Amino acid sequence: MLEAEKISTGYGNGDVIKNLSFIAIKREIYVLLGANGAGKTTTFRAITGILPLSKGRVVVDGIDIWVEPEKAKRKIGYLPEGERVYPDLTVYKNLRFFARIYDVEEERINELLKEFGLEKYKNTKAGYLSRGFRKRLALARALLHNPDILVLDEPFANLDIPTVLSLRDKIFEMLKEGKTILFSTHILSELQNFEGVKCRVGIMKEGRLVLEERLENLLNRISNIEVLFKVDKKQQAKELLEKFGYHVKVESIGVILEVSNYSEEVPAVMKILLTQGINVYEVKPKETPIEKVFTEMTKGD
Structure with a gap:
């Protein structure tokens, strides 16, 4: 010790x-x-x-x-x-x-x-x-x-x-x-x-x-992590996920939505998209959980 x-x-x-x-x-x-x-x-x-x-x-x-x-x-x-x-x-x-x-x-x-x-x-x-x-x-x-x-x-x-x-x-x-x-x-x-x-x-x-x-x-401790889903049918993905209560933004390469539990919600979102024929090429957080902690704790008082 x-x-x-x-x-x-x-x-x-x-x-x-x-x-x-x-x-x-x-x-x-x-x-x-x-x-x-x-x-x-x-x-x-x-x-x-x-x-x-x-x-x-x-x-x-x-x-x-x-x-x-x-x-x-x-x-x-x-x-x-x-x-x-x-x-x-x-x-x-x-x-x-x-x-x-x-x-x-x-x-x-x-x-x-x-x-x-x-x-x-x-x-x-x-x-x-x-x-x-x-x-x-x-x-x-x-x-x-x-x-x-x-x-x-x-x-x-x-x-x-x-x-x-x-x-x-x-x-x-x-x-x-x-x-x-x-x-x-x-x-x-x-x-x-x-x-x-x-x-x-x-x-x-x-x-x-x-x-x-x-x-x-x-x-x-961290909630509301923004996650980027690179998909082939962006508008269809947006409309579909909004039916499940997600706030979705469309970007040039995919859609972004907020999740409160990354490990549980991301697989669920993937399943929703794939079962509706929307291809998902990549999933990544816009900001990782630890980065969000770090940003919040070290920003100016």
């Missing part, structure tokens, strides 16, 4: 993070969601013991990170934003460098090389790897000492789809192993891929948490 207790911190010109508190527990994902500049990276630098606090404390499995830093930090694996690896060192030497710091055996390095598909790049300088493989290397490095808590700063940003899927699967795997996972993101739609697992979301604005809620509860 990692607990931030009323922490404040900054970079010399006043606190960027102000009186921030949250708890991340075992077998759960805790997400910091916010726009760029909201304070997510600063928060993660503070809770991993990199950035000193002006107020509050961070407790890792009962250990204050500033009272017993070495003991607390051994429980944390930190993946900074971007692909923070040494470009002039080979993949193997990147891992070996940090393995010596944590007194990790050679066997663990080889295990991670295999696990992350890096074996054939073992003697390749990290600077020559693709962004996706540099991210894999950085994550392998964060996991070298088999930490109980993993802190990932914007892990999905600027990655190709195969790497995103691989990273997501790895997060699910680590949850099953009993680890605590924290990650930050500004990619709102990414959160909807974590429905079905224990996941709490803290929405950040200007260094503060403006909302903290379970992901499923966040999605349930």
Whole structure:
């Protein structure tokens, strides 16, 4: 478990993070969601013991990170934003460098090389790897000492789809192993891929948490989502759906209507259209539920 207790911190010109508190527990994902500049990276630098606090404390499995830093930090694996690896060192030497710091055996390095598909790049300088493989290397490095808590700063940003899927699967795997996972993101739609697992979301604005809620509860808070149905008979679809009480707008590529329960109403609307001979080529929300939450919670006071 990692607990931030009323922490404040900054970079010399006043606190960027102000009186921030949250708890991340075992077998759960805790997400910091916010726009760029909201304070997510600063928060993660503070809770991993990199950035000193002006107020509050961070407790890792009962250990204050500033009272017993070495003991607390051994429980944390930190993946900074971007692909923070040494470009002039080979993949193997990147891992070996940090393995010596944590007194990790050679066997663990080889295990991670295999696990992350890096074996054939073992003697390749990290600077020559693709962004996706540099991210894999950085994550392998964060996991070298088999930490109980993993802190990932914007892990999905600027990655190709195969790497995103691989990273997501790895997060699910680590949850099953009993680890605590924290990650930050500004990619709102990414959160909807974590429905079905224990996941709490803290929405950040200007260094503060403006909302903290379970992901499923966040999605349930939202009603009246606009959904675009790409159809071949727009006017017929409009007239048909209006008979069922929907307010329908016609656009160049289809019709738009509001639903209060996406998962239940969209299949029902699809059935109505298809049974009347109207072809549906694509269905997508004009604004995803999590985007609507984010917009409402971070708009100006």
